[in-house]
Amino acid sequence: MAFKTNISKAYDRVEWPFLKGILTALGFNDKWISWIMGCVTSVSYSVLINGQPFGHITPERGIKQGDPISTFLFVLCIEALIHILHQVESKRKISGI
Numbered sequence: 001m002a003f004k005t006n007i008s009k010a011y012d013r014v015e016w017p018f019l020k021g022i023l024t025a026l027g028f029n030d031k032w033i034s035w036i037m038g039c040v041t042s043v044s045y046s047v048l049i050n051g052q053p054f055g056h057i058t059p060e061r062g063i064k065q066g067d068p069i070s071t072f073l074f075v076l077c078i079e080a081l082i083h084i085l086h087q088v089e090s091k092r093k094i095s096g097i
Contacts, residue, residue, distance in 0.1 A: 005081075011070065012062040014077055016041060019063070022076050039069065 019040065023033045040063055046053040063070040088094050 007078075010077075011065045011074060014063050014074065015061050018080075019073060019077065022080050026076065036069070036073070039067075040073070 016037065020033060020037055023036065028036075043059055043062075043064060045057040045059070047055050047057070063073050085094070089096060
């Protein structure tokens with residue numbers, strides 16, 4: 001069996017409660033977590049129509065690609081996937097090459 005992960009749209013799929021849970025599980029300070037979550041959750045978008053902003057879109061998940069901290073947050077989420085795979089491997093439900 002092989003795992004193939006498609007992370008091309010993964011930044012858009014990061015659930016904010018999951019990210020907060022990862023930060024908490026890794027022992028980050030609550031104040032620091034609130035700062036990070038404030039940066040992540042305060043995002044909003046507008047659509048330009050004929051050069052004029054129109055509408056207000058507020059996402060409910062995801063981290064912005066291109067934001068300097070997003071890469072580090074995404075790596076933490078990938079670390080959670082690796083941890084889960086190690087747990088499953090230790091229970092001999094899967095085996096590595």
